[in-house]
Amino acid sequence: MGLRCCRHKHSNQATTEENTQAAEIERRIEQETKAEKHIQKLLLLGAGEPGKSTIFKQIKLLFQTGFDERELQSYTPVIHANVYQTIKEDVLHARVRTTGVVEIQFSPVGENKKSGEVYRLFDVGGQRNERRKWIHLFEGVRTVIFCAAISEYDRTLFEDENKNRIMETKELLEWVLKQKCFEKTSFMLFLNKFDIFEKKVSKVPLNVCEWFKDYQPASTRKQEVEHAYEFVKKKFEELYYQNVTCDHQDRVFKIYRTTALDQKLVKKTFKLVDETLRRRNLFEAGLL
Numbered sequence: 629m630g631l632r633c634c635r636h637k638h639s640n641q642a643t644t645e646e647n648t649q650a651a652e653i654e655r656r657i658e659q660e661t662k663a664e665k666h667i668q669k670l671l672l673l674g675a676g677e678p679g680k681s682t683i684f685k686q687i688k689l690l691f692q693t694g695f696d697e698r699e700l701q702s703y704t705p706v707i708h709a710n711v712y713q714t715i716k717e718d719v720l721h722a723r724v725r726t727t728g729v730v731e732i733q734f735s736p737v738g739e740n741k742k743s744g745e746v747y748r749l750f751d752v753g754g755q756r757n758e759r760r761k762w763i764h765l766f767e768g769v770r771t772v773i774f775c776a777a778i779s780e781y782d783r784t785l786f787e788d789e790n791k792n793r794i795m796e797t798k799e800l801l802e803w804v805l806k807q808k809c810f811e812k813t814s815f816m817l818f819l820n821k822f823d824i825f826e827k828k829v830s831k832v833p834l835n836v837c838e839w840f841k842d843y844q845p846a847s848t849r850k851q852e853v854e855h856a857y858e859f860v861k862k863k864f865e866e867l868y869y870q871n872v873t874c875d876h877q878d879r880v881f882k883i884y885r886t887t888a889l890d891q892k893l894v895k896k897t898f899k900l901v902d903e904t905l906r907r908r909n910l911f912e913a914g915l916l
């Protein structure tokens with residue numbers, strides 16, 4: 629009888645402990661889910677080499693603690709290899725084709741400031757064989773940052789020398805825009821590598837690219853860069869509106885002219901992106 633009572637007491641104690649543990653786990657999950665809800669998922673997309681990882685690295689330098697010793701060391705062989713190809717250096721110039729997915733969490737105004745939005749940014753590989761990995765990331769994405777290297781209108785793909793890079797980008801953006809899970813996702817289009825574009829347009833006519841066949845150069849050489857840029861921007865704008873359904877008010881669409889190597893410009897651009905996304909959140913919450 630005494631033994632049974634003691635066993636009973638022990639099992640009761642164990643059950644109470646288990647219940648306490650379960651309640652604690654549940655509380656933590658709830659807390660984490662709440663915290664997760666405040667983190668906005670941003671996804672960097674684009675074909676191969678438009679500058680996704682360069683933007684990612686800039687964000688790391690600007691809004692996080694940058695690169696630690698171990699990370700810097702991991703770039704040494706890459707930089708050595710790059711030296712033979714281009715006599716350029718640093719981490720931002722180092723070219724490593726992304727394979728797989730990398731992510732960072734950041735806030736443009738500092739995570740400890742109450743008003744700051746917290747973002748989780750994902751970088752993916754853009755070459756064709758990498759794209760099958762993208763689909764796993766599409767769920768719950770608030771904003772896609774689509775990178776297009778506008779300077780590459782006369783270049784062909786690394787993985788297919790018969791395919792023009794801008795044509796690939798156009799088709800890829802069309803496909804991304806049509807994804808059902810992106811119906812309410814905002815799109816920030818970065819027209820990147822503007823530094824190369826502005827040097828190139830007076831030397832290589834835009835209409836070498838099939839999509840830009842109807843381009844008419846500006847009447848004066850001085851106006852050419854702006855004229856060419858506006859033409860390209862309009863093409864992307866038209867493409868966007870042709871590929872989204874009529875209730876596109878739900879998603880924000882903005883185009884930015886970028887040079888990913890220019891840190892000040894990337895900082896300014898992200899402040900604008902942040903402002904836009906905050907305004908969207910207030911609007912959705914009925915506060916605007």
Ligand SMILES: Nc1nc2c(ncn2[C@@H]2O[C@H](COP(=O)(O)OP(=O)(O)OP(=O)(O)O)[C@@H](O)[C@H]2O)c(=O)[nH]1
Nearest residue numbers: 677678679680681682721723726753754821887888
């Ligand atoms: N001049 C110039 N070079 C850039 C710019 N953005 C990126 N680059 C360079 O372009 C190369 C490719 O950039 P990445 O950031 O690796 O391109 P990615 O989109 O991540 O490419 P994948 O990982 O293959 O999908 C690197 O050598 C960068 O330094 C830019 O705005 N101007």
Ligand SMILES: [Mg+2]
Nearest residue numbers: 680681725726
């Ligand atoms: Mg990359």
